[in-house]
Amino acid sequence: MITSTVIRQTYDRCSSFYDLFFKPWLEFGRRQAVDALMVQAGDTVLEIGVGTGLSFEFYPPDIRVVGFDYSHGMLQGSKEKAVTAAPCAVDLLQMDVQAMAFPEGSFDRVMAAYVLTVVPDIHRAIAEILRVARPGARVVLLNHLRSTNPLLSWIEDTFHPLFARIGLFTLDRDLLSILESFDLLDLQVEPTSWFGLHHVISFTVPGR
Numbered sequence: 206m207i208t209s210t211v212i213r214q215t216y217d218r219c220s221s222f223y224d225l226f227f228k229p230w231l232e233f234g235r236r237q238a239v240d241a242l243m244v245q246a247g248d249t250v251l252e253i254g255v256g257t258g259l260s261f262e263f264y265p266p267d268i269r270v271v272g273f274d275y276s277h278g279m280l281q282g283s284k285e286k287a288v289t290a291a292p293c294a295v296d297l298l299q300m301d302v303q304a305m306a307f308p309e310g311s312f313d314r315v316m317a318a319y320v321l322t323v324v325p326d327i328h329r330a331i332a333e334i335l336r337v338a339r340p341g342a343r344v345v346l347l348n349h350l351r352s353t354n355p356l357l358s359w360i361e362d363t364f365h366p367l368f369a370r371i372g373l374f375t376l377d378r379d380l381l382s383i384l385e386s387f388d389l390l391d392l393q394v395e396p397t398s399w400f401g402l403h404h405v406i407s408f409t410v411p412g413r
């Protein structure tokens with residue numbers, strides 16, 4: 206299994222040109238994902254794997270966002286956008302989603318855009334999300350889901366080993382089945398841009 210250290214090094218290297226490739230064509234999904242959070246004034250939102258902070262501009266002003274990423278290089282970008290693009294207060298940290306340093310039940314909303322197909326241990330990451338979110342919190346994941354189209358799934362299978370080996374992302378995870386193996390409430394899936402490959406997946410955290 207690829208390690209978090211390799212993934213972090215890959216994103217450190219990509220950070221200076223990440224926005225050039227990943228801002229324009231993933232923009233629509235980020236806006237849709239923040240809308241799906243249904244934030245309310247005074248909420249504390251956790252954004253996991255904030256990257257260079259491309260979703261900050263979509264948050265409303267009257268909330269607080271706590272964002273973290275494992276890559277120091279990506280965090281440099283988000284530190285800039287926290288000042289230049291975010292309408293709300295943003296606190297940033299370096300952390301691993303598989304072992305978060307927050308106490309149980311700390312957040313009203315949790316968002317992770319294009320992260321769960323990157324981390325090595327997805328089960329541990331989801332368990333951590335369920336721990337740090339308060340019962341009743343809404344969680345929104347923006348992610349690639351495996352295509353049911355034979356041509357597109359052939360392309361995914363062909364390119365998966367390359368992207369996975371360098372630690373950029375995986376294309377073979379059955380994210381929905383993994384989520385269904387957890388005790389989640391009101392699991393919803395909405396397609397977003399790009400041939401229906403990307404989806405906004407949301408659910409409510411059950412009581413403990």
Ligand SMILES: C[S@@+](CC[C@H](N)C(=O)[O-])C[C@H]1O[C@@H](n2cnc3c(N)ncnc32)[C@H](O)[C@@H]1O
Nearest residue numbers: 216254255256274275276279301302318319323
């Ligand atoms: C595809 S990028 C998405 C960045 C951003 N959310 C966006 O929408 O552009 C994946 C991000 O997850 C971060 N990441 C990867 N593994 C992580 C981990 N174990 N803990 C926290 N962040 C991680 C990477 O550093 C990278 O910034």
